[in-house]
Amino acid sequence: MTFFDILDILGTIAFAISGALSAMNRKLDLFGIFIIAFVTAIGGGTVRDILIGNTPVSWMQNTLNIYLIGGATTFSIIFRNKLNYLKTSLFLFDTIGLGIFTIIGVEAGIQANLQPIVSVALGAMTGCFGGVIRDILCNEIPVIFRKEIYATASIAGGICFMIMHSLSIHQNITYIGTTLFIILIRLLVVKYQITLPMFYIKSKTSS
Amino acid sequence: MTFFDILDILGTIAFAISGALSAMNRKLDLFGIFIIAFVTAIGGGTVRDILIGNTPVSWMQNTLNIYLIGGATTFSIIFRNKLNYLKTSLFLFDTIGLGIFTIIGVEAGIQANLQPIVSVALGAMTGCFGGVIRDILCNEIPVIFRKEIYATASIAGGICFMIMHSLSIHQNITYIGTTLFIILIRLLVVKYQITLPMFYIKSKTSS
């Protein structure tokens, strides 16, 4: 088991917990909780595998993740009140998942010999799409279009990863450095309520 | 034409009718009715084919299904008032589709040498995703998150299929037995209004 595999496990657990808590907040039933946890944890990787043609997709070839998600969801249901009370650490779970899954996606792009800009896009999709599919299934506006600059942190991290990679820095340092970089950006963004600029179209009556 | 092919045809027709009736209830126009019928009937199989890498996906290789869906939709439009009056039999159409498509998905997983738990998941996706995509396109909360324990019946049927398969029971008996099992579960669930447990997170004011 490589360092990469360990990161994959941590990211899967983090996203499964965030998905389960999210589903309980939406008052879904037992099945709904497991489905949302599952989708949040494997959605990004599934989209990545489909886009690059890596089929059967990863979670079908490696069933470890299915058991991890089942365990993490059960854990979330049992300790739901304790976990939610620690709202900051829940936010952290989601952010850890975003950071880890972004680098896994970028790495997959590099392995598939895709160009740097495509690898960065693949990393952002791997990091963000679990949450996007979760929100679409729940009929909400996806997380990436809400205020927190979710995907922007992921893209910035992907660019950071490509730079460190091109400088031939040791792989594990690149992994950890990029993950922490993404987590840091998201924390700063939320703490200082940084938002991206918006561009309105003037209505005709005023022009 | 094998027994398996006949089941595939029956499932496709059943889902196309349920999709068409659903679209007419939502007051979509002629094109919308055909699209929703088509998506409901082929959505699950398409997701299955994409996940296991069976491309071009089935309905592109076997155009029979396209004509079947067209015929079933036309039939539904002509007899729309009669069909809807028989609301029970409509519910039955959808349930028949669920039962048949679940076993087709599980069988596809077994053929692709996937592990039992993955095959069961694939069966549930094949059975449920047509309805999920239909609901997403119509901007509604997907059927699997509403009250009827839709997907749970599918998963229970998948497990039943795997057990019968491992006992080397004759294939056709496994197909019919599992399909009837899924239909039975769903009928019982609706008749006795069985629901899965829900887990609420205590709000902070009460803790």
Add this chain to the structure above:
Amino acid sequence: MTFFDILDILGTIAFAISGALSAMNRKLDLFGIFIIAFVTAIGGGTVRDILIGNTPVSWMQNTLNIYLIGGATTFSIIFRNKLNYLKTSLFLFDTIGLGIFTIIGVEAGIQANLQPIVSVALGAMTGCFGGVIRDILCNEIPVIFRKEIYATASIAGGICFMIMHSLSIHQNITYIGTTLFIILIRLLVVKYQITLPMFYIKSKTSS
């Protein structure tokens, strides 16, 4: 660079502009504008590539489109007030994209040796799915279910393409002729407010 490639570039730019304007109308932030422009421009082609198994999908192999979308989106942001004022030409951008992407999809189906009816369906998906995914991400009812007979124009164009193709008319003439045919249909439909018939199900109280 063939005539086909030029059409692909024009279609991508047209859809990116329509996506960016659409996102600004929905008051998304800078990142949201780029994402929606990107999804609108590459969504249809991505679905097409996934369905026929052409992976990694096109935009991953040819990064030119990514830069084109970036440029077109930046252009749209800078000239947003001027572009919106020309609402007719915006509608035209979207219609041009629909026309071009439809024929690209049909051509892809022919290249993959799919049957005519499947190629037409593939063309309609390539033309329409960018807009569908854009609308799903924004939590709106997809464009194809609203009034404008969007997809019907695309399907009619696909059939027109197959007829011209079977008559061995020169490729480029087929491309241009079909694209103009689709644009013409959509313009006429909007101008004369043509709608497809609807079929209501009688409510039980009245039967």
